[in-house]
Structure formats: C-alpha cells, structure tokens
Amino acid sequence: MSEPRSRRALADNPAVHDQVYEAIRQALITGRIAPGVGVSLRSLAAELGVSPMPVRDAVRRLVAERALAINPANKRLSVPSLTAARLEQLSQARLWIEPELAARAAPRADAALIKLLQTIDAEVDTALTLGDVDRYMTANHRFHFAIYERAEADVLLSMAGGLWLQIGPFMRVVFGRVGADGLVADRHAEALGALKAGDAEGARRAIAADLSEGMDKMRVAVEAGG
Amino acid sequence: MSEPRSRRALADNPAVHDQVYEAIRQALITGRIAPGVGVSLRSLAAELGVSPMPVRDAVRRLVAERALAINPANKRLSVPSLTAARLEQLSQARLWIEPELAARAAPRADAALIKLLQTIDAEVDTALTLGDVDRYMTANHRFHFAIYERAEADVLLSMAGGLWLQIGPFMRVVFGRVGADGLVADRHAEALGALKAGDAEGARRAIAADLSEGMDKMRVAVEAGG
DNA sequence: GGCCAACAATTGCGATCACAATGCAAGGCC
DNA sequence: GGCCTTGCATTGTGATCGCAATTGTTGGCC
Numbered sequence: 001m002s003e004p005r006s007r008r009a010l011a012d013n014p015a016v017h018d019q020v021y022e023a024i025r026q027a028l029i030t031g032r033i034a035p036g037v038g039v040s041l042r043s044l045a046a047e048l049g050v051s052p053m054p055v056r057d058a059v060r061r062l063v064a065e066r067a068l069a070i071n072p073a074n075k076r077l078s079v080p081s082l083t084a085a086r087l088e089q090l091s092q093a094r095l096w097i098e099p100e101l102a103a104r105a106a107p108r109a110d111a112a113l114i115k116l117l118q119t120i121d122a123e124v125d126t127a128l129t130l131g132d133v134d135r136y137m138t139a140n141h142r143f144h145f146a147i148y149e150r151a152e153a154d155v156l157l158s159m160a161g162g163l164w165l166q167i168g169p170f171m172r173v174v175f176g177r178v179g180a181d182g183l184v185a186d187r188h189a190e191a192l193g194a195l196k197a198g199d200a201e202g203a204r205r206a207i208a209a210d211l212s213e214g215m216d217k218m219r220v221a222v223e224a225g226g
Numbered sequence: 227m228s229e230p231r232s233r234r235a236l237a238d239n240p241a242v243h244d245q246v247y248e249a250i251r252q253a254l255i256t257g258r259i260a261p262g263v264g265v266s267l268r269s270l271a272a273e274l275g276v277s278p279m280p281v282r283d284a285v286r287r288l289v290a291e292r293a294l295a296i297n298p299a300n301k302r303l304s305v306p307s308l309t310a311a312r313l314e315q316l317s318q319a320r321l322w323i324e325p326e327l328a329a330r331a332a333p334r335a336d337a338a339l340i341k342l343l344q345t346i347d348a349e350v351d352t353a354l355t356l357g358d359v360d361r362y363m364t365a366n367h368r369f370h371f372a373i374y375e376r377a378e379a380d381v382l383l384s385m386a387g388g389l390w391l392q393i394g395p396f397m398r399v400v401f402g403r404v405g406a407d408g409l410v411a412d413r414h415a416e417a418l419g420a421l422k423a424g425d426a427e428g429a430r431r432a433i434a435a436d437l438s439e440g441m442d443k444m445r446v447a448v449e450a451g452g
Numbered sequence: 453g454g455c456c457a458a459c460a461a462t463t464g465c466g467a468t469c470a471c472a473a474t475g476c477a478a479g480g481c482c
Numbered sequence: 483g484g485c486c487t488t489g490c491a492t493t494g495t496g497a498t499c500g501c502a503a504t505t506g507t508t509g510g511c512c
Contacts (some may be wrong), residue, residue: 015464015465015466016465016466017465017466040492040493040494041493041494042492042493042494043492043493050466051466051467051468052467052468052494053465053466053467053468054465054466056283056494056495057282057283057286057465057466060283060286060287060290061286061287061289061290063287064286064287064290064291065290066381066384070494073474074473074474074475074493074494075241075473075474075493075494075495076474076475076493076494077494085378085379086380086381089379089380089381089382090381092326092382093323093381093382093385096322097319100318152311153311153315154312154315155292155312155315155316155319155392156315156318156319158292159319159385166381241494241495241496242495242496243495243496266462266463266464267463267464268462268463268464269462269463276496277496277497277498278463278464278497279495279496279497279498280495280496282464282465283495283496299504300463300464300503300504300505301463301464301465301503301504302463302464302504302505303464
C-alpha cells in the first residue's frame, strides 16, 4: 500500500474509501461480521491493505447509517447488537418504504427490467437449492433493489438501502437458526407478475408479503435467543 | 487550533468533529447555508478555526445523511438543490415516521415532559411574534424532538433526525417567500393536549396535521420558484 | 479584440506522525 | 492465593504533508 497507485480517471475508478465502504457494507449485508464483536480501524485497515484513513471515512458513513455503532464512552466501534426493539422498528420502517418503492416502480417497469429480474430470481433460486447463504443474500438484495431503483425516488431509495444495511446481521441469524430452507418461500414470482402487469398495488402487496414473512422468521429467530 | 487541549473527561467534552458536525447541522436546519452553493473543506475549517480533518469527518456524516451532496465528477460538495420530487418524498417519509413517533411517545409522556413542551412552545410563539426565523426553527425543532425522544425508538428517531436535516433548507425557502407569518398556525397545542391525556392516536393526528400543513406551505413555495 | 493555452491557486484524498485515553496483562503487595 | 497497581500495547483523534486533479486567471497569439 506504499504503492504509488497510478492515477486514473475519477468516474471509472472509485476512491479507496468508497471501496472500503463497499467491502464493509458487503460484509455487513451478508452478515460476515457478527453483531456485538468489536472492530478497530487499524485492524480493518490492515485486513484490507490500506491506511487507517480511508477506513475512518468509510466507518463514519456506516456509523451515520447506523450500520455500525460506536460506544460513546470508549469510542470503540462494533456491530450493533440484535434486539427485539431494533428489529421491530426496522420491520415497521421497511414495511412502509419498500412496498411504496415497489408500487412506484410498477408503472415504470419495462421488458428489460422484467428480464433482469427473472435472471436475478433464477440466481436466488440457485443459491437456495445450493444452500449458499452469501450468494442468496447478495442475489436477494439485487432483486429487491433492481425494483426499487426503478421507482426513481432517490430519497426513499437511500432510506431503504440504510435499512437493509441494518437488517443484514439479523438475516444471518435467521440462517444460523432455521437453515437455508427457512427462507424458501418468497413472493418474488408474485412481485414479478404484478410488475409485468404494471399493477402498482399488486407489487406493493407482493413486496409487503415478502418482507413480512421474512421479518416474521427473523423475529422468532431473535426471540429464540438473539 | 494548535492549542494542546487541556485534559478532560470524554463524556462531557465532545470531540471536535462532533462540534463541527453540530455547527454545520445547525446551519443547515436553520437554513443558513443556501442550497446550490458550493462549500469546501478548507474554507469550512478556516471559518470554524479547526483543521480540515474533523471537518472531513463531519462532512462524511452529513453526506451519508444526505444533508450535503457531493458532485461525483468534481467531488466538490454543496447543499442539495430543492426539487419538487425531493420535497414530495421527504414529506411522505416524515408523514409516516413522525406521527408514529408521537403516538409511541404519548403513553410515556409525564408531567415533566408536558412542562418542558409548554416552555418550548412558549419560545416558539415568542420567536414567531418577533419574526426571528432562526429562533423559531430551533425552537420548533426542539419541540418536535422532545416528543420524539420520548418514544424510545432510536432507529425511527434517527430517521426522523435525518429527514429534518434534509428538509431544513426547504423551510428557509418558505420563510423567504411567505414571511414568518406563514407558519403561525401550528398544531402544538393540540399535540400537547393529546400527550397530556396519553392519547396516542390524538398525538398521531396532531403531529400529522402539523407536518402536513407545513409541508403544504413548502410545496407551494417551491413550486412558486424554488 | 477575442480565443486558447499555460500557469497558479484551490480542493479532495490518502499517508504518516503525535498524543491522550483506554484496555490488557503481568507482577508486586497484603 | 486474591486483589490492586503498574507498565505496555492498542485505539481513536487531530495535525501536517504530499499528490493529483480541477478551477480560475492571466498572458500570449492570431
């Protein structure tokens, strides 16, 4: 990392702190970083092969998005612990924002989006049959946000992104307790049909049902001993 | 700022980047920073008398909260511009989250909170009669969040905080166009009554009405030429 | 006189260093 | 042997420096 790092155009070459952000973000979404454990700037920096500085920047963003928590006394940072109260609030927020995004996306859904979603959904199913947790979570995330991005509502979209970031660690708990089979029943097909028909309310209902079922499973998993 | 910083406990002495964050946050909430104008780290640092470093940290947080925007090409930062689409999304998000927080706070409202709210509301009225815009906005913010904090829902609370940060510049536009008289009709008394009675649904309705009237005014102001 | 190229100033990003505070563990004292 | 204290390693924070890229300006050329 003392490498001089040949300079490159800005657009196609994201800054280091953005790469670090994405790395930690992916680790959180897929639940690779367990809740409660403490992480340090320097350890993260060493692990990613960069200086502590861009890690500081990335961590600031993640703390602002509540994807990481910082102990006010120690100033030491960790992944927020999974409490029932947190999950309940995150569920409620998701259940409002994400169906709304799906409803807004419905009238804008074109053939290209449908085709993309079908591809992603096939990937989701593949990951499920293989029991590949990381792959499932990544594909599921892509499926939902491919829809949401079509809503052309950047404020709500970023809120949804923040919520997924916070819910990621919970999802890993679900898989840890009920196994990959526990999430087989999704409403992706239903959502796809509604989008294809341009049915906003149908898309809203489908996503709401999909979320609701997933969050219910998380709830019982957390109550079982989160 | 080469001052050595006399040793002090951490809790009662916030870090510099937190102070910077609060300073910029206040400037945004009260609308002292106009939308569209560009700011630089070094200029902010010089203005606040600190090094660019804590300003970077504060700006990262604000960008993550979408209170500041960063041009992907220049990487130069500015206050997000006021568009009708943005306002509409912010309105919808606020209209869901804030009444919910008020409803959750209602059963927890005690005499001390009521008294505090009465004091703040008097301050709001004073600011209104004086036509002191900054003072009104600060007091109004304190009124709402004194309620919301009682909901004991930290996830939703932080979401509400982020929304106020984004809506701040819009509020200044309202005052600029309709004058301080335009916001005289608030529903604070109604909300206070509902909280005193522990009436969750009443508090929800009062806050929803308060928000909705304010957002309507902003909408016409923005459409008039934001 | 107007346009373009080269120069200078500014800006964001990343690295490194310094420092105070905390956490941790080994060692001494009762 | 158990508890406290002392010492060292680690951590977050802030400052300063260097670099590359962009911006604003000035000078020269046609």
